[in-house]
Amino acid sequence: MLSEFDLIAQYFTRPARDTVRVALSVGDDCALIAPSPGMQLAISTDMLVEGRHFFPGADPFWLGHKCLAVNLSDLAAMGAKPLAFTLALALPDSRAEWLAPFSQGMLALADAHGCELIGGDTTKGPLNICITVFGEVAPGQALRRDRAMVSDDIWISGTLGDARLALAGYRNELALDADALEAAAQRMHAPTPRVALGQTLCGLAHAAIDISDGLVGDLGHILQRSRVGATLDADALPAGPMLSMQPQDVRRRCALAGGDDYELCFTAPAKRRAEILDAARSAGIAVTRVGTIESAPGLRLVGANGAPLNLQLSSFDHFASP
CATH class of the missing domain: 3.90.650.10 (PurM-like C-terminal domain)
Known part of the structure; x- marks a missing residue:
C-alpha cells in the first residue's frame, strides 16, 4: 500500500500546464491561482459517494472522468471557462491498480479543458470523491x-x-x-x-x-x-x-x-x-x-397535441430513498 504522500506524488502531482493563471500548484499549504484581469471567479463543489452516486466496483477510469465532468458541467451552466480544481479523496485502501486508471480518466478530461489539478486532500475511509472547480467569467455575463x-x-x-x-x-x-x-x-x-x-x-x-x-x-x-x-x-x-x-x-x-x-x-x-x-x-x-x-x-x-399531461414525477433527492 502507498502512503498518503506517496500516492499524491505518484498519481496527482505534475508540473502546472498554465503557469500564468496557476502560480503555485500541488505541494504547499495553499495553491495560488489568478483569473484573467477583469474576470470573476466561478466556484463549485460536488461530492460523489460510493453506493449513492455510483455503483460499488465502478470502473475507476470512467469514475475519474465522471467526477470531474459533473463539476465542469456546473461551470458550463454558468458560461465559465475552466481554470483549476482541487480533489478531496477518501479511499478504503491505496491500491495502484485503482489509482492509476482513476487519475488517468480524471486528468485526461482535465487536460481536454485546460483545467489544472492544484491541490486537495486524501484520507482513509469509505470511497468518497469531492471536487471543487474554479472557472472565470466576465462580470455580468454569468448564466444565472x-x-x-x-x-x-x-x-x-x-x-x-x-x-x-x-x-x-x-x-x-x-x-x-x-x-x-x-x-x-x-x-x-x-x-x-x-x-x-x-x-x-x-x-x-x-x-x-x-x-x-x-x-x-x-x-x-x-x-x-x-x-x-x-x-x-x-x-x-x-x-x-x-x-x-x-x-x-x-x-x-x-x-x-x-x-x-x-x-x-x-x-x-x-x-x-x-x-x-x-x-x-x-x-x-x-x-x-x-x-x-x-x-x-x-x-x-x-404533449405533442398541446393537451395537458398529468404525470407524477420527481427528480433525484440526495436524502430520499434510492
Missing part, C-alpha cells in the same frame, strides 16, 4: 438561475434520458438487452460537460442550469429563482438514442425526471433563436426548443 424572463424560449442541449434508462436496466425495472444497456450506460458513466456551449451562450441566453437531477426538478430551480412559470412540451424533448426506442411513457418519464444527463437547460429571448442555433453549431452540439417561460407560477407539461 434567476435571470429567466417571461416569453423566453426554453432550450435543451444534446439528448436526455439514456442515463436514467441505463439505471432502470441495472435495477431490473426494464428489460434491456446487453447491447442497449451498454450503449445507454455510456451516458451514465461518461457524461460530456457542455463547456464550449455554455461559453458561447454568454450574452445570448438569460438563465441556465445543468441537468444533473432531472429536468423537472432542475428547470424548477430556474422557475423558482426567477419567480416565473413555464409550459414544457414533453414530447419535444430530445430523447437519447436508446431511449427513443422505448414506449412513450418510458420516454417521457426518463427524459423529464431522469438524472445524470449533464446537458444544459437554458432560456433565451425568442428573437435570438437564429443566434442560439449558430452558437450551438459553433460548439458542436445540437439544441432543441422545448417550451416557454410564462408569468403564471408552476410548471405545466403538455
Whole structure:
C-alpha cells in the first residue's frame, strides 16, 4: 500500500500546464491561482459517494472522468471557462491498480479543458470523491438561475434520458438487452460537460442550469429563482438514442425526471433563436426548443397535441430513498 504522500506524488502531482493563471500548484499549504484581469471567479463543489452516486466496483477510469465532468458541467451552466480544481479523496485502501486508471480518466478530461489539478486532500475511509472547480467569467455575463424572463424560449442541449434508462436496466425495472444497456450506460458513466456551449451562450441566453437531477426538478430551480412559470412540451424533448426506442411513457418519464444527463437547460429571448442555433453549431452540439417561460407560477407539461399531461414525477433527492 502507498502512503498518503506517496500516492499524491505518484498519481496527482505534475508540473502546472498554465503557469500564468496557476502560480503555485500541488505541494504547499495553499495553491495560488489568478483569473484573467477583469474576470470573476466561478466556484463549485460536488461530492460523489460510493453506493449513492455510483455503483460499488465502478470502473475507476470512467469514475475519474465522471467526477470531474459533473463539476465542469456546473461551470458550463454558468458560461465559465475552466481554470483549476482541487480533489478531496477518501479511499478504503491505496491500491495502484485503482489509482492509476482513476487519475488517468480524471486528468485526461482535465487536460481536454485546460483545467489544472492544484491541490486537495486524501484520507482513509469509505470511497468518497469531492471536487471543487474554479472557472472565470466576465462580470455580468454569468448564466444565472434567476435571470429567466417571461416569453423566453426554453432550450435543451444534446439528448436526455439514456442515463436514467441505463439505471432502470441495472435495477431490473426494464428489460434491456446487453447491447442497449451498454450503449445507454455510456451516458451514465461518461457524461460530456457542455463547456464550449455554455461559453458561447454568454450574452445570448438569460438563465441556465445543468441537468444533473432531472429536468423537472432542475428547470424548477430556474422557475423558482426567477419567480416565473413555464409550459414544457414533453414530447419535444430530445430523447437519447436508446431511449427513443422505448414506449412513450418510458420516454417521457426518463427524459423529464431522469438524472445524470449533464446537458444544459437554458432560456433565451425568442428573437435570438437564429443566434442560439449558430452558437450551438459553433460548439458542436445540437439544441432543441422545448417550451416557454410564462408569468403564471408552476410548471405545466403538455404533449405533442398541446393537451395537458398529468404525470407524477420527481427528480433525484440526495436524502430520499434510492
